[in-house]
Amino acid sequence: MQLGILTGGGDAPGLNAVIRAVVRTAIRQHGWPPVLGIPEGFKGLVEKLDPIELTPFTTRGLINRGGTILHTTNRADPFQYPAGENRFEDRSDTVLERAGELGLDALVILGGDGSHSIAHKLSNKGLTVVGAPKTIDNDVRGTELCFGHLTAVATATDALDKLHTTAESHHRVMVVELMGRDTGWIALRAGTAGAADAILLPEIPFDIDLLCDGINRRAAAGSPFSIVAVAEGTRPKGGEIAVLESAEGVYQARLGGIGALVADRLQHCTQLESRVTVLGHVQRGGAPVSADRILATQYGMAAVDALARGEHNCMVALSHERMETVPLEDVVGGFRPVPLDHPLLDAARQTGVLLAE
Ligand code: F6P
Numbered sequence: 025m026q027l028g029i030l031t032g033g034g035d036a037p038g039l040n041a042v043i044r045a046v047v048r049t050a051i052r053q054h055g056w057p058p059v060l061g062i063p064e065g066f067k068g069l070v071e072k073l074d075p076i077e078l079t080p081f082t083t084r085g086l087i088n089r090g091g092t093i094l095h096t097t098n099r100a101d102p103f104q105y106p107a108g109e110n111r112f113e114d115r116s117d118t119v120l121e122r123a124g125e126l127g128l129d130a131l132v133i134l135g136g137d138g139s140h141s142i143a144h145k146l147s148n149k150g151l152t153v154v155g156a157p158k159t160i161d162n163d164v165r166g167t168e169l170c171f172g173h174l175t176a177v178a179t180a181t182d183a184l185d186k187l188h189t190t191a192e193s194h195h196r197v198m199v200v201e202l203m204g205r206d207t208g209w210i211a212l213r214a215g216t217a218g219a220a221d222a223i224l225l226p227e228i229p230f231d232i233d234l235l236c237d238g239i240n241r242r243a244a245a246g247s248p249f250s251i252v253a254v255a256e257g258t259r260p261k262g263g264e265i266a267v268l269e270s271a272e273g274v275y276q277a278r279l280g281g282i283g284a285l286v287a288d289r290l291q292h293c294t295q296l297e298s299r300v301t302v303l304g305h306v307q308r309g310g311a312p313v314s315a316d317r318i319l320a321t322q323y324g325m326a327a328v329d330a331l332a333r334g335e336h337n338c339m340v341a342l343s344h345e346r347m348e349t350v351p352l353e354d355v356v357g358g359f360r361p362v363p364l365d366h367p368l369l370d371a372a373r374q375t376g377v378l379l380a381e
Pocket of ligand 1: 034098136159160161203204205256278279308
């Protein structure tokens with residue numbers, strides 16, 4: 025079977041580890057020919073960019089490398105492909121044509137919700153596809169864990185640990201804005217591991233007065249400093265999400281600013297000096313942690329195995345520590361929020377973390 029592979033959407037730690045596992049399983053286990061790496065996501069198919077021949081030799085040393093050797097873009101949806109200023113056109117037929125020219129029997133797509141939506145539509149047009157769930161936000165439906173997420177959590181936890189120093193030394197409130205457009209998985213996990221005093225999530229719009237009261241109570245009880253972890257997509261009760269750049273054409277809005285807003289309000293109501301740190305793309309960078317390397321290896325192997333079994337139009341998923349496949353139609357069109365009865369929320373409440381709900 026001639027496999028192609030591409031990486032779509034934002035980069036995440038573990039993409040290269042999945043590529044490596046796909047290549048090794050396809051060639052070593054199934055005896056298939058070298059895998060064709062499609063550069064720059066779907067753009068590489070639409071623009072007919074030269075593929076990269078991937079073998080166990082050319083993917084050597086990849087398991088711990090961040091980013092993606094294939095490069096990526098989140099501005100190349102073939103169904104709404106850029107065609108000049110604010111103009112988009114359907115180039116999906118070119119994708120199928122290119123897959124035919126390259127002799128692809130199947131395409132492995134590593135991406136988040138957007139890439140899986142594209143994969144689903146291409147599959148309905150006749151392309152054989154299998155996806156694997158990538159995103160630091162951990163919000164892809166159908167799986168318990170996306171690769172890249174745990175590395176982002178480790179990076180954010182490290183940042184929270186370090187910010188404790190200044191918070192404690194200066195008696196300050198340190199607000200950390202973390203990634204998470206629609207879901208607060210990073211903020212909840214890193215906030216728990218990094219001992220944040222308050223965790224604010226998109227799933228639970230926050231009450232600023234409750235947050236102020238909680239931080240003032242901490243100060244009165246002898247801790248005149250606090251660490252607040254806030255996901256970028258969080259909004260105050262009755263308020264709006266903070267947007268840096270509004271949505272443009274088919275592209276989503278760039279979020280940002282909620283951390284500064286929270287810090288500003290807290291400085292007024294607590295009289296404690298407040299500062300904000302926006303961690304941003306630091307969370308997407310660097311080597312994947314060991315758990316992500318393992319998960320990526322499992323996902324890569326499972327994607328090839330699914331194709332070998334004749335399965336397609338599906339995504340490989342983690343369920344109770346095992347690999348399974350879920351139909352793409354169950355993955356697309358939404359995201360996976362932190363359930364309001366999640367045990368970690370319970371742990372936060374019981375250990376006195378402010379959720380300001
Ligand atoms: O989806 C992952 C993510 O990191 C979001 O948390 C964030 O809002 C977005 O990507 C940023 O995307 P970009 O790098 O295109 O600005």
